[in-house]
Amino acid sequence: MATENNANIGFEKQIWDAACVLWGHIPAAEYRKVIVGLIFLRYISSAFEKRYQQLVDEGDGFEDDKDAYAEDNIFFVPEDARWSKIASSAHTPEIGTVIDDAMRAIEKENTTLKNVLPKNYASPDLDKRVLGDVVDLFTNMDMGDTEESKDLLGRTYEYCIQQFAAYEGVKGGEFYTPASIVKTIVAILKPFKNCRVYDPCCGSGGMFVQSAALVKSKQGNLNSINVYGQEKEPATYRLAKMNLALRGISHNLGSEADSSFTHDLHEGLRFNYIMANPPFNLKGWYNDNLKNDPRWADYATPPESNANYAWILHILSHLKADGVAGFLLANGALNDSDTLDIRQKLIENDRVEVIVVLPRELFITTDISVTLWILNRNKKGGNYHGRNLRNREHEILFMDLRQWKENPVKHENKKKVFLSSKDSKNTENITINLAGQIEKAAEIYHTWQNEGTVSEKYAVPELYRSVKVYDSQLTDEERKNNVPTIESKGYTLTPSKYIEFIDHDLKIDYEKEMARIQAEMQEIMKQEKESQQMLEDAFRGIGYGID
DSSP, X not given: OTTSOTTOTTHHHHHHHHHGGXXXXXXXXXXXHHHHHHHHHHHHHHHHHHHHHHHHHHTSSOTTOHHHHHTTTOOOOOGGGSHHHHHHTTTSTTHHHHHHHXXXXXXXXXXXXXXXXXXXXXXXXXXXXXXXXHHHHHHTSOOSSHHHHHHHHHHHHHHHHHHHHHHHGGGGGGTOOOHHHHHHHHHHHOOOTTEEEEETTOTTSHHXXXXXXXXXXXHSOGGGEEEEEOOSSHHHHHHHHXXXXXXXXXXXXXXXXXXTTTSOTTTTOOXXXXXXXXXXTOOSOOOGGGTTOGXXXXXXXXXXXXXXXXXXXXXXXXXXXXXXXXXXXXXXXXXXXXXXXXXXXHXXXXXXXXXXXXXXXXXXXXXXXXXXXXXXXXXXXXXXXXXXXXXXXXXXXXXXXXXXXSSBOOOTTOOOOTTOOOOSSOGXXXXXXXXXXXXXXXXXXXXXXXXXXXXXXXXXXXXXXXEXXXXXXXXXXXXXXXXXXXXXXXXXXXXXXXXXXXXXXXXXXXXXXXXXXXXXXXXXXXXXXXXXXXXXXXXXXXXXXXX
16 A cells, blocks of 8 residues: 555545445444544554654653653654554454554543544454454555645545445434535635634534645644634544544544533634534524523524524624634525524624525535525724725625536536535536635635725626615615615525526527427428338338228
8 A cells, every 4th residue: 555645536545445344234333433543543653653763863862751742743652552563463363452452542641532532443343354454554554754644644534534424324414514515614714824713513623624724725834723613422523533633733622522502612712713514403402591591692592493593693602803604504594484583683783794505415415505604793894814805884795606607527427516526425426626616606705805896786697796785775776776685675695585597588589499499390290201101101012001
């Protein structure tokens, strides 16, 4: 495997295919722990060994000093837990126990990993011979350069999580948000250095990984972004902890897995950016202790039957005075009558900035179209981290990306799907210029924000439109032309109520089209008569007439 370098984009799949030999009859959720645990163990051991050798070469005797590793954000790996020990035991009956013991030893030495690492390798359900082969697979990876290896193993980790999400179906959606959606949110929000980012339902940490990647590409320093999150499901919480540690991203996910509603682990903290993919239309989120919760004291208590607006108000409560949030919700939240009072007040308080309807088929678990909401606590304009923004008070930008046709990559017999890398087993449906599409969507938003770049009418039919909230904001000409406002549409946030859609049937030249159809029908009828005559002549030729 050492011959497969980091530039080989198929390497992740090779790891996955080889590791799948181990799967056997183990449930996907259990097998997920096996593979991601090995990826994590391989990386932290490699990073430790590289730093260990540096310290030995320096000759100051600090190679066993934990602080010498912590200052470089490297986990201390005790001798019996190092990969060399794992590799030497690969083809012994005790390999499962050796790995479990290594995981326990690492947790003991690194308190931030306590109860995080999987310890199920000694299970009788795991074929120890095949487990040894998988250990060999990771042993033979070229780990000479730790930074490149981190990228390689990080990609492999994400790829495996993606595949497990596909195999686990609905449950998989709880820990994995498709990369295309995460990249879109990050491209629109553009988190900057020295900022705090929060995700109240962080899954396996994808939002943080992409945010850190953007910051690193611009400023080159991961330490300039502070990551905070919370996750309710214990297994997913552990996935996120490993994912972020693998990437070298310092983080605060709280001390345990718990609900952001009933036990907010970051209560009182405010953030520059919030990015989230909450579970759609969540039921069972409410209990009586939340009745007078301060998060919705200025609005109304969200419906017990659906947590969509509870997520909105929770997110809003954690935004700084100039904070921005981007998150996904089911489309029903755009016009649900049960939440009209909350939605109207959000609009009147000028918290809603952008509504983007995304295409179908983005998710593994559902083919419905969903909405990206952008909330902003400060739409007044001015200088914002080097950008001169115009005043967008009482305006909302709507985008509908379901009909996007720009920059498709043409493939025969394949669907054109905006933003969809079909993050699932059916990866053949990668049919568009994903990076170009995401960049264009972000450009529409940023152009609308920027001072001096927006004319009176900022709109493209079937794609986007800037809409004013109140009828009183309209000019006489706009009133004459029945330009819609949020108020006139009853405070619905459905983009199709505002974006202009063209009746393409009006462009058809019916006279010309009917003449074409008539000519085709005449030709078909002529051919039919000729065929009938040929058939009759053939029967007569063999002595059978047709009356």
